[in-house]
Amino acid sequence: MRERSGATLLSRAKRLGLIGGLTGGLMSLAAAGLLASAAPARAASVTLIETGSTLLYPLFNLWVPDYTKANPSVRITTQGTGSGTGIAQAISGVAQIGASDAYMSNPQIKQNPNILNVPLAISAQSINYNIPGLNKDHLKLSGPVLAGIYSGKIKMWDDAAIAALNSGVKLPHHQIIPVHRTDGSGDTFIFSQYLSFSTPSWAKTVAYGTTISWPAVPGGLGAIGNPGMVQSAQQNPYSIAYIGVSFHADIAKAGLGTAMIKNRAGKFLLPSHATVSAAADGLVKKTPKDERISLVFSAGANAYPIINYEYAIISRKQANAANAAALKKFLLWCIDPANGNAPKYLTTVRFVALPAPIVALSKTQIDMIK
Amino acid sequence: MKLRPFRLTLLGLTCLIPAALGAVLLFLALFSWPAIRFNGIGFLLSETWSLGNLYADPVKQGGMLVPIGASYGILVFLVGTLATSAIALLIAVPVSLGVAMFLAEGVSPRLRGGLALIVEMLAVVPSVVYGLWGVTVLVPLVAHVLAPALSDAIGFIPFFRVTSGSGFGLFAAALVLTLMVVPIITTTVLDALTRVPREAKEAAYALGTTRFEMVRKAMLPMVRPSIVGAVILGLGRALGETMAVLMVSGGALNYLPGTINSPVSTMASFIVSQLDSAEQDPTGMAVRSLAEIALVLFIITVVVNVIARLMVRGVGKPARV
Amino acid sequence: MLSLAGWSACAVAFVLVALPVFDILFLVISRGLAAFSPALFTQVTNGTSGGLANAISGTLILSAGALLFGVPVGVGGGIYLAEFGNGRFGAIVRFVADVLTGIPSIVLGYFAYITLITGLGWHFSVLAGSVTLAIIIIPYMARLTELVLRQVPQSLREAAYALGAPERKVILRVVFPIGWPGILTSILLALAISVGETAPLIYTAGWSNYMWHGKLIGEPIGYLTYVIWSFINQPAASAHALAFAAGFLVIVTVLAINIAARLVLRRTGGGQ
Numbered sequence: 030m031r032e033r034s035g036a037t038l039l040s041r042a043k044r045l046g047l048i049g050g051l052t053g054g055l056m057s058l059a060a061a062g063l064l065a066s067a068a069p070a071r072a073a074s075v076t077l078i079e080t081g082s083t084l085l086y087p088l089f090n091l092w093v094p095d096y097t098k099a100n101p102s103v104r105i106t107t108q109g110t111g112s113g114t115g116i117a118q119a120i121s122g123v124a125q126i127g128a129s130d131a132y133m134s135n136p137q138i139k140q141n142p143n144i145l146n147v148p149l150a151i152s153a154q155s156i157n158y159n160i161p162g163l164n165k166d167h168l169k170l171s172g173p174v175l176a177g178i179y180s181g182k183i184k185m186w187d188d189a190a191i192a193a194l195n196s197g198v199k200l201p202h203h204q205i206i207p208v209h210r211t212d213g214s215g216d217t218f219i220f221s222q223y224l225s226f227s228t229p230s231w232a233k234t235v236a237y238g239t240t241i242s243w244p245a246v247p248g249g250l251g252a253i254g255n256p257g258m259v260q261s262a263q264q265n266p267y268s269i270a271y272i273g274v275s276f277h278a279d280i281a282k283a284g285l286g287t288a289m290i291k292n293r294a295g296k297f298l299l300p301s302h303a304t305v306s307a308a309a310d311g312l313v314k315k316t317p318k319d320e321r322i323s324l325v326f327s328a329g330a331n332a333y334p335i336i337n338y339e340y341a342i343i344s345r346k347q348a349n350a351a352n353a354a355a356l357k358k359f360l361l362w363c364i365d366p367a368n369g370n371a372p373k374y375l376t377t378v379r380f381v382a383l384p385a386p387i388v389a390l391s392k393t394q395i396d397m398i399k
Numbered sequence: 400m401k402l403r404p405f406r407l408t409l410l411g412l413t414c415l416i417p418a419a420l421g422a423v424l425l426f427l428a429l430f431s432w433p434a435i436r437f438n439g440i441g442f443l444l445s446e447t448w449s450l451g452n453l454y455a456d457p458v459k460q461g462g463m464l465v466p467i468g469a470s471y472g473i474l475v476f477l478v479g480t481l482a483t484s485a486i487a488l489l490i491a492v493p494v495s496l497g498v499a500m501f502l503a504e505g506v507s508p509r510l511r512g513g514l515a516l517i518v519e520m521l522a523v524v525p526s527v528v529y530g531l532w533g534v535t536v537l538v539p540l541v542a543h544v545l546a547p548a549l550s551d552a553i554g555f556i557p558f559f560r561v562t563s564g565s566g567f568g569l570f571a572a573a574l575v576l577t578l579m580v581v582p583i584i585t586t587t588v589l590d591a592l593t594r595v596p597r598e599a600k601e602a603a604y605a606l607g608t609t610r611f612e613m614v615r616k617a618m619l620p621m622v623r624p625s626i627v628g629a630v631i632l633g634l635g636r637a638l639g640e641t642m643a644v645l646m647v648s649g650g651a652l653n654y655l656p657g658t659i660n661s662p663v664s665t666m667a668s669f670i671v672s673q674l675d676s677a678e679q680d681p682t683g684m685a686v687r688s689l690a691e692i693a694l695v696l697f698i699i700t701v702v703v704n705v706i707a708r709l710m711v712r713g714v715g716k717p718a719r720v
Numbered sequence: 721m722l723s724l725a726g727w728s729a730c731a732v733a734f735v736l737v738a739l740p741v742f743d744i745l746f747l748v749i750s751r752g753l754a755a756f757s758p759a760l761f762t763q764v765t766n767g768t769s770g771g772l773a774n775a776i777s778g779t780l781i782l783s784a785g786a787l788l789f790g791v792p793v794g795v796g797g798g799i800y801l802a803e804f805g806n807g808r809f810g811a812i813v814r815f816v817a818d819v820l821t822g823i824p825s826i827v828l829g830y831f832a833y834i835t836l837i838t839g840l841g842w843h844f845s846v847l848a849g850s851v852t853l854a855i856i857i858i859p860y861m862a863r864l865t866e867l868v869l870r871q872v873p874q875s876l877r878e879a880a881y882a883l884g885a886p887e888r889k890v891i892l893r894v895v896f897p898i899g900w901p902g903i904l905t906s907i908l909l910a911l912a913i914s915v916g917e918t919a920p921l922i923y924t925a926g927w928s929n930y931m932w933h934g935k936l937i938g939e940p941i942g943y944l945t946y947v948i949w950s951f952i953n954q955p956a957a958s959a960h961a962l963a964f965a966a967g968f969l970v971i972v973t974v975l976a977i978n979i980a981a982r983l984v985l986r987r988t989g990g991g992q
Contacts, residue, residue, distance in 0.1 A: 093767065094766060106928045108950075109950075116678075117675050117679065123844055134454040134455075135454070211652070211673075212672055213678075238454055239679055241449075242468075250649050251662065254953055256953045256955045403887060412792055413801065415793045423828065426835055427827070427831065497730040498730065498737055514738075520745070524744055530949070530952075531948055532748070615726065635822045639823065639825075642949060689830070693831075697827050701819050
């Protein structure tokens with residue numbers, strides 16, 4: 030035992046000083062935090078949480094700052110967590126707006142009849158690859174070929190099936206690394222729908238969904254979110270990935286190649302405003318009142334095959350009237366061709382505005398929110 | 400007997416500790432019970448994890464409503480968990496022992512504190528920061544340097560023959576786990592080595608050994624219980640690690656790792672990545688199967704930790720965390 | 721010569737271990753400092769850019785909440801185990817505490833998600849996050865507190881009891897004044913754990929782009945580790961900068977707490 034009392038007193042004083050300093054520091058930080066949070070709390074009245082699709086996330090991050098500046102009484106938190114999370118948290122009420130590239134399934138609707146699927150815009154998906162030397166060209170790929178790649182039946186880039194679509198292109202003799210999403214993803218939904226609609230064997234064995242049982246392909250990678258897909262493709266030569274078009278800038282920066290995809294009419298197309306609009310217009314009349322419909326692999330000579338409505342999954346019954354009113358106002362702003370659906374937002378993410386009849390249908394659904 | 404309010408207050412607070420564990424165990428068991436019944440033993444043996452066709456109507460199977468084609472098997476994740484932990488320990492144990500020996504007898508006592516602090520820094524870094532470093536530095540390193548080097552060196556063993564692959568996979572995950580496990584083993588063994596009585600060391604010198612031989616042949620055997628206990632504690636840590644592994648493991652599904660650079664999924668990282676998908680299942684069987692994974696993980700870590708604690712016994716001395 | 725080879729191998733092992741430490745610290749500190757600016761502390765996160773004010777205050781609030789719930793149970797439990805825990809009950813609690821330290825935090829996070837967030841309907845909330853963190857840190861505090869208090873000589877206690885002092889006085893006036901540095905160390909270490917946790921908070925606290933409004937349930941909150949985990953996967957350079965800035969803040973805080981804990985122990989000659 031130490032018994033030098035003088036030194037003990039001194040060390041005790043130092044100790045107290047240290048402890049005091051630490052505690053004081055921590056408490057003042059906490060106090061500062063609380064003060065800073067208390068001040069704006071009096072001003073804002075409604076907080077909305079948006080979570081879900083990483084494909085829609087960049088667009089929400091463009092909408093929210095402008096909207097909240099014009100409407101300072103509303104605060105909207107955005108998160109890019111995957112369509113699966115968006116749907117799940119909208120159903121459980123944890124989030125007010127669930128962003129999803131996929132509409133809810135029939136069993137889900139049956140279990141949750143109060144949930145609305147409201148399209149906010151039309152988006153598309155590109156198939157990107159990273160083949161050294163070929164990233165500037167646009168390889169031609171079809172549904173059955175992609176199904177073969179993602180099921181492991183087509184293993185090499187110079188496989189006969191791929192070569193048949195790309196005569197004259199020197200394909201490398203190298204293993205393909207297919208990248209898929211591990212989180213519950215709307216991109217997986219529309220990609221697997223494209224594979225299911227175009228390839229009967231895929232429809233029978235794997236089918237489609239926000240999450241599917243990916244066939245075992247040795248070396249196949251899982252990535253989280255669209256950003257993860259871009260990163261995985263970028264870091265892995267000879268890989269192939271499905272990525273939402275809102276990430277076109279990052280795809281370009283990563284130097285990935287974009288494939289031309291075969292549509293139902295047999296033409297190979299790149300996603301562009303023209304090809305996406307062509308595909309959407311064809312299905313406007315067929316869109317039902319609850320607006321749950323697939324836009325994938327539609328008919329039309331110039332129709333890009335992998336497109337979808339971007340949905341806001343909303344509960345018809347909100348926690349209180351203030352939330353409901355704020356939510357309705359925001360959603361109406363989003364689908365308004367003069368506001369959220371204006372080119373100044375949509376062209377940055379390469380989305381297409383909702384056709385007028387769809388805007389009307391969405392408005393009817395939004396009005397149901399109480 | 401007097402009612403002692405102070406002691407009773409303390410007792411009440413203390414009871415919350417076993418209550419918390421009991422609540423977690425009870426919840427996991429009750430919540431996953433339907434999944435346990437549906438999955439049976441195939442849960443642990445099947446390579447296929449499929450949530451089924453969530454967009455078709457559910458069907459009745461085995462007396463329960465499940466999505467069509469649903470089949471929950473966690474062999475891939477069990478293997479991923481055990482493989483990453485095993486490789487991590489394989490690397491960590493000799494390295495930790497080397498470091499502990501180095502610090503105990505190889506440097507002067509003045510340097511020991513500072514150098515030991517460096518090792519303990521590894522224990523201080525939060526898991527998600529390990530993930531951050533792993534994604535930024537380690538994964539490219541594995542992809543471009545370490546995996547090819549390993550393949551060149553011992554590529555005659557098929558498991559180590561690596562021809563392609565990103566750095567995301569078994570090797571990177573194991574390396575990150577190694578760094579997390581090393582401080583646990585090193586500090587425990589170092590502590591035990593510094594407590595070896597001087598007489599034992601002098602007896603070895605009297606027999607004419609060099610310093611290194613003395614450490615290896617006299618001191619290490621004396622601290623073997625600590626070593627074993629620390630290794631098992633490290634194993635417990637490795638088995639339960641989530642965030643860092645999630646960020647570097649590559650997210651494998653439905654296949655077992657073929658080479659050391661193959662993507663893997665561990666049970667802990669799989670729960671995080673699958674939860675929102677599982678919530679799409681209207682029958683709820685998917686969420687319950689995830690809870691079953693959590694239960695299996697819980698049981699494994701409990702068993703491992705129990706064995707560890709029994710071995711690092713010492714009066715009121717749990718291994719340094 | 722074998723000895724030389726042996727010591728060289730040990731030295732190499734040490735270098736292999738030390739290099740990653742410096743590399744991690746260097747990476748996080750250099751990139752974090754590059755992204756450092758006063759705006760981090762004043763602005764809130766705006767999508768994937770902006771500042772970290774909401775995350776910083778959120779981490780502090782969640783840690784404070786964790787300590788609020790955790791310290792009474794953890795330290796109280798530790799005191800009980802040290803003073804009265806020599807029987808079967810004490811052995812059981814000790815065992816359970818050790819087991820709890822080994823449970824993966826994701827299991828606790830999942831448990832909290834199903835029971836508190838959706839089951840009780842709290843949704844993402846400060847309360848759920850704090851309670852989950854508390855469950856994680858309680859066993860560490862209990863075991864360390866017990867360890868420290870057991871080192872207080874029994875003779876002191878016996879002398880106090882012999883003088884007729886009641887239990888409360890013995891513990892608070894005799895045992896505690898000697899053992900408090902160790903208890904403070906255990907609390908500091910628990911704080912360090914809270915600041916660095918991620919997986920359980922993803923499922924209990926959620927995430928918020930705004931400062932906390934003060935609602936205990938039904939309102940999510942931001943925290944630094946979420947930024948690290950989620951923003952590094954975003955393609956925007958601003959997101960990466962924020963991820964490293966958050967990583968820098970977390971690691972500096974955790975290091976500072978650990979150094980403080982060590983200083984407390986060293987100055988008072990306590991601890992193991």
